[in-house]
Amino acid sequence: MGLDEIKTRLAKEAELILQPRLLQQWSVRHHGAVLPAIDRVTARPPLIIFAGDVGTGKTTLAETFADAIARRHRIGVRVKRLSLRTRGSGAVGEMTRLIGTAFDVLIDQARAAAGRRPVVLIIDEADALAQSREAAQMHHEDRAGVNALIRGISQVATERLPVLVIMCTNRADALDPAIRRRAAAEFDFARPNDEQRAAVLTAVFDGVGLTEREITDLVALTGPNGRGYGYTYSDLVDRVLASACLAAYPDRPLTAELIAQQIEAHPPTRPFTERR
Ligand SMILES: Nc1ncnc2c1ncn2[C@@H]1O[C@H](COP(=O)(O)OP(=O)(O)OP(=O)(O)O)[C@@H](O)[C@H]1O
Ligand SMILES: [Mg+2]
Known part of the structure; x- marks a missing residue:
């Protein structure tokens, strides 16, 4: 994407x-x-x-x-x-x-x-x-x-x-x-910008029924937010998605609130250069 x-x-x-x-x-x-x-x-x-x-x-x-x-x-x-x-x-x-x-x-x-x-x-x-x-x-x-x-x-x-x-x-x-x-x-x-994160979140949570407003909030949550770097594609597609599903399973449905909690629990991967 x-x-x-x-x-x-x-x-x-x-x-x-x-x-x-x-x-x-x-x-x-x-x-x-x-x-x-x-x-x-x-x-x-x-x-x-x-x-x-x-x-x-x-x-x-x-x-x-x-x-x-x-x-x-x-x-x-x-x-x-x-x-x-x-x-x-x-x-x-x-x-x-x-x-x-x-x-x-x-x-x-x-x-x-x-x-x-x-x-x-x-x-x-x-x-x-x-x-x-x-x-x-x-x-x-x-x-x-x-x-x-x-x-x-x-x-x-x-x-x-x-x-x-x-x-x-x-x-x-x-x-x-x-x-x-x-x-x-x-x-x-490069890491996904706002528009690209919106597309990724919309695609991976397809069928969940997130509103445009909720997507916009999740896009903001996964942005740089003062850190200097936002979420990578793999952070979103692999980590946030999986942890949200696991958090919801087996008793609850996926909701924007639950996804937001998982985003906060899983900060974005640090850029490669900063790891060295
Ligand atoms: N542009 C993208 N669209 C959708 N999913 C993506 C995208 N980029 C990465 N992913 C997801 O992240 C996973 C890891 O991506 P990939 O291994 O290709 O990244 P990479 O750039 O090679 O990372 P690294 O530099 O760590 O090797 C993929 O399996 C896929 O699930
Ligand atoms: Mg690679």
Whole structure:
């Protein structure tokens, strides 16, 4: 919810990275030839960065957006996932091996499918790359993980394989500048504003019969309220919703008052930067 603008832009970017011939066809249709500019656009590294606050839908969107592309073009898109923070122990060598192996598998599959089955690789918690460099003592090992990633992405770009890499991070600033610079696009995810929280609350409490006035009050309760940050999407969709249902169950119905109590009992997640 609330990600329509990002979704529209992402769909275009992803579609053109995974199916570059679509851009060529567009050029022929409107200019009578494949413009030289097309080559530049399709030669960009197949990397998109999802950056932003916790619980704002980065991982979820990365895991699901390919479905729409697959349906529209009636193709099979494979989605693979690499989580650096959960699988790497923090050793730089291990990070390099993980990334290297992931790209080997990916490139083999993309070659074998001869362009017919695009692959999306999600590198979740990508800031672990930067963290490992902060912790690393040895000079030449510092950049190993980053280099492995750049190498993999460059290889995909050179061979023009239908592979798209999505990096998700809470700390775009901590990503290596060389990686950020290479990204075809960077999307910023933020906490929901008033309007977006109203939409989320209306959707998740659909059927409860909340009045507009009650929604407005809940929107205010879940806003920054002097804290400097309001509720995240996941705070609302997962925590507030579940705790309200559990509080009502088994004897009471859901009401605006009960939801408000649960909101007050569950403050919003602190922004990532403040946790450090
Ligand atoms: N835009 C959204 N609309 C609806 N639900 C959302 C949205 N964003 C997040 N959620 C809910 O929050 C949960 C967590 O979202 P997700 O893991 O995608 O966030 P994230 O941005 O990857 O967070 P983190 O930075 O902590 O990894 C989702 O499973 C979903 O229930
Ligand atoms: Mg995530």
